[in-house]
Amino acid sequence: MRHGNLAIFVPHVGCPHRCSFCDQGEITGTQSPPTGETVRRLCRQAAAHLAGRRTEIAFFGGSFTAVDRAYQRELLEAAAPFVQAGAFSGIRVSTRPDAVDEASLALLAAYPVTAVELGAQSMDDGVLARNGRGHTARQVAEGAGRVRDRGFSLGLQMMTGLYGSTPQKDLKTARQLAGLAPDTMRVYPTVVLRGTRLARLWQAGEYRPPNLEEAVELGARLLAFFEEERGIPVIRMGLHAQPSLEQNYLAGPWHPAFRELCQGALLRRRLEAALAGRPPGRYWLRLDPRAVSKLTGHGGSPLEALKARGYYIKLRPKESLRGLALELEEV
Secondary structure, eight states, X not given: OOOOEEEEEOTTTTOOOOOTTOOHHHHHSOOXXXXXXXXXXXXXXXXXXXXXXXXXXXXXXXXXXXXXXXXXHHHHHHHHHHHHTTSSSEEEEEEOGGGOOHHHHHHHHTTTEEEEEEEEEOSOXXXXXXXXXXXXXXXXXXXXXXXXXXXXXXXXXXXXXXXXXXXXXXXXXXXXXXXXXXXXXXEEEOOEEXXXXXXXXXXXXSOOOOOHHHHHHHHHHHHIIIIXXXXXXXXXXXXXXXXXXXXXXXXXXXXXXXHHHHHHHHHHHHHHHHHTTOOSEEEEEEEOGGGHXXXXXTTOOSHHHHHHTTEEEEEEEOTTOOTTOEEEEEO
């Protein structure tokens, strides 16, 4: 079943650091922290339209477990009755890896919190330090262990293209995060937003973000690694489209359909591999009907380029194929 949530953003609340890339107000389009009454209102509105879909109430944007305990309880007590009534499947929170001690997890366990996501971002201590994260890779591993030991679903978040990182470091981060056995992953390419330290570094020529093509190439590799090689669902790739994000975007690989671009890149790579060693001619390409637009959509169809090389490919959707699998057969 597809993962979904009612996202309630808590910008900067509880976060003791201002990372190089971060302006949560612009990323989320939210400046004022929500109150308990705000949570109740949003839950009532969303519950009326869920129609039985599995949806979590998700507190994102800040470091939830680092905020004042009374404020945590206010938000959790506002959300909990909606879960207990069956309108939502649970509560999901995001926080810093160094903000999940036993006391904070015990508080979450007193409510119907089902998942805790940790903003790891990188497992390279040098990259973490250069971006002002204020925690280490060891603290990511320790925090992840505590979350799992408490019985919560563990989500991990990583960023690609951070200041001081490289694709090789990002791939190493992915391997290390997968080794922590998360239940879900999120992957965010770094973008430069107005008003951040990263913006000043970019303007001074000290930081060059990856372009979209580079980010998609790496994202495709990460998607295949997490989902296909390690069996870990990637529940988000790229930042959500928000008017405030678009208004304050300066540079970097932002695209409203970033995941679809990565999926398309994977399909094109697999089609090329399937054709390797085959003579020019006519072929049937079978794939999941839902994958057709990923192959032929945002990134442009590769079929015309293949035609110029003598390969005439006809698409045949096949319901029994799932995900990004494909079959090639000579006509």
